[in-house]
Ligand code: FES
């Protein structure tokens with residue numbers, strides 16, 4: 010077998026005659042094992058459920074991992090870091106590993122791969138404890154019927170961080186299980202056996218893991234072995250090429266959009282284009298007689314049309330006339346009016362020392378804002394659904410496998426266990442796929458026509474039905490002391506929903522928590538030596554959906570805070586680097602922030618002097634325990650801001666795959682550049698606009714800095730979040746460079762000069 | 764109506780009801796070549812880029828009838844694991860893809876650019892590679908494009 014980790018996914022997705030057998034087999038084994046497993050509700054820590062003899066696949070599967078007491082795990086001594094425990098089901102027996110006949114290990118990942126490199130990092134972690142070569146591991150997203158799927162989501166940059174201990178422990182346990190079995194089969198004492206590259210050796214004999222596993226139905230499960238020291242690892246810590254590299258370079262059919270099922274039909278959906286509009290009536294008569302149209306489906310809030318081909322469905326959609334109730338045409342100024350510091354629910358999210366008196370003549374106050382942001386991920390949302398005999402199978406790109414499973418079950422009125430969600434590779438996530446309610450729409454349409462249905466969004470639907478990054482408004486206040494350092498700083502910020510009202514957290518959570526913790530990301534002041542500092546949130550639910558967008562509140566909050574810090578450094582006549590360092594402590598995270606600031610300043614040769622047509626900008630942040638400092642070199646040509654170089658110092662603890670950590674830094678920096686220089690959704694005639702790339706301006710190749718110079722500092726003994734924290738500093742860093750070039754402070758995003 | 768063209772070197776005929784159907788859907792849904800992606804359907808993102816007579820074409824906005832008698836190449840026909848195209852080789856060396864969805868379009872656009880301009884400058888790249896990558900892999904792509912130029916035999920010939 011090639012080292013192509015995606016072949017099983019391809020097989021599942023690509024259902025033509027030759028491979029449908031594999032698909033059915035997969036389904037069958039899911040159904041029967043689920044029933045079996047459910048009877049076995051109780052499992053102790055020591056007890057792995059073991060499946061053997063799945064016939065043609067020649068599989069050893071090990072099941073449930075029940076966690077060690079989390080306190081026993083070596084966790085982070087870093088106060089601010091909150092890595093929630095891994096959220097997979099801990100009680101339901103499911104599939105993590107399979108050893109195939111040809112001695113490959115299949116890892117059923119509870120987390121999905123959306124570009125962040127998680128599959129590669131997980132494969133590295135498994136390889137080092139299971140003693141297999143990286144080429145022997147295939148990673149696939151676990152389907153809800155067979156694997157452990159995360160009960161919450163793949164998101165928050167937590168995949169590697171949260172699986173760091175449990176996954177390695179499972180791999181180590183499996184290694185010991187194989188060794189124990191090999192000892193019996195080989196007649197050699199277990200202590201005399203060694204493992205390497207999927208082969209057990211000892212007493213002059215060798216056996217592959219597959220040979221060991223063949224025909225075993227009862228396994229002895231040892232206690233969880235101790236993990237090996239990180240320094241001994243061959244794969245963890247190395248820049249291993251992505252396991253999905255070839256599939257993505259040669260165009261393999263690995264995405265939700267590429268999924269097919271036999272006899273599949275295509276659907277288009279008409280939904281309201283105006284914010285808050287509701288369905289009134291539809292004239293579908295013309296569409297119903299059109300070529301290829303199988304059925305037009307009216308529901309309470311949308312109309313679907315199912316046809317033989319996508320083009321036919323699209324043509325029929327255009328022939329349907331829907332009348333909507335549009336109670337109000339929301340405008341841009343309505344939103345700005347609602348979303349302001351001083352309006353909505355107030356919550357103090359940080360409070361140290363005294364409050365500033367805004368009337369004090371020495372208080373400096375600056376306002377900042379950020380616009381509505383779209384996810385604009387390249388693969389549109391969609392799903393292929395087949396509902397038959399009270400069972401549903403759905404293939405899609407999603408960050409929420411478990412939640413989607415529950416939603417579909419509820420909508421169809423069937424058991425959760427009768428819904429199999431098969432996640433594919435995601436053509437981008439960025440938080441957009443935390444809401445995959447279209448799986449329900451596809452399932453309903455499939456049920457209506459009794460055949461598999463593929464439904465995906467047009468790009469206009471995608472832009473109009475996004476769960477947007479909410480707009481924000483910030484007022485920064487601060488006051489210098491006699492020595493020219495900050496005596497007080499306050500961040501007052503207004504935001505729409507981020508975590509509140511998302512699928513991960515219902516609206517009532519607000520009354521319990523009082524604050525939207527998503528909007529809060531990056532909102533607190535990180536400089537502990539400022540005697541008085543506070544952060545105050547004003548939360549408002551807007552009339553359209555807003556939610557998670559890569560790094561949540563971090564981009565806008567850091568833009569406001571770090572722009573303000575820079576302005577105060579200028580006012581104090583101090584270098585912005587020294588100014589920051591003087592306000593940081595020397596312990597724990599304070600020391601780690603200090604370090605990234607020092608490294609970024611040194612490696613970039615930072616100066617606050619304008620050189621020729623270029624100036625540098627400096628900013629730093631800490632998000633979920635991973636501090637990051639960035640220095641940009643910027644010029645302005647024809648009123649356009651050009652970023653020439655970015656230097657980035659980043660501390661995410663152990664970099665499981667340094668090359669992919671770099672890739673995430675590069676991606677975050679570029680996405681940040683795109684966000685702060687170009688992107689903006691507006692309201693026009695009660696609709697969200699624009700609805701297409703181009704008019705929705707984004708960074709392209711021409712916006713890419715000539716160089717992104719990344720310095721990784723591994724200042725913690727565990728892997729910490731990677732995919733979002735580097736989005737923090739970039740906005741303020743650019744604004745601070747622009748300030749040096751123009752003398753003007755940019756307050757509003759996207760930045761405009763001249 | 765029947766439309767005939769060459770796809771990835773093989774003659775192919777399709778029976779199509781509407782000759783204005785975008786080539787993208789013929790390639791993806793009728794010929795089952797899923798490497799060419801749908802991103803926007805309005806020639807605005809480049810995810811659907813393939814080659815018609817060696818030119819990069821956004822197939823979502825290219826009616827299949829225009830392909831009649833022409834040579835069409837998709838990512839599947841550009842190269843394979845045993846025999847990667849220099850652009851694919853360079854992409855592998857620089858580990859360019861993240862989510863990967865935009866990558867076939869970029870690779871096809873780059874291959875077409877290099878066929879015409881074997882040694883593009885940064886400015887040539889900026890002006891010609893105008894697809895959208897939301898994972899924003901642009902800095903690696905730029906390096907990979909220069910590397911692909913080095914790997915392309917024709918560029919070496921021209922350099923000498
Ligand atoms: S899908 Fe053709 S350009 Fe976007």
Ligand code: FES
Pocket residue numbers: 124387436437860861862863864865866895896897898899900
């Ligand atoms: S790699 Fe994800 S859109 Fe380009």
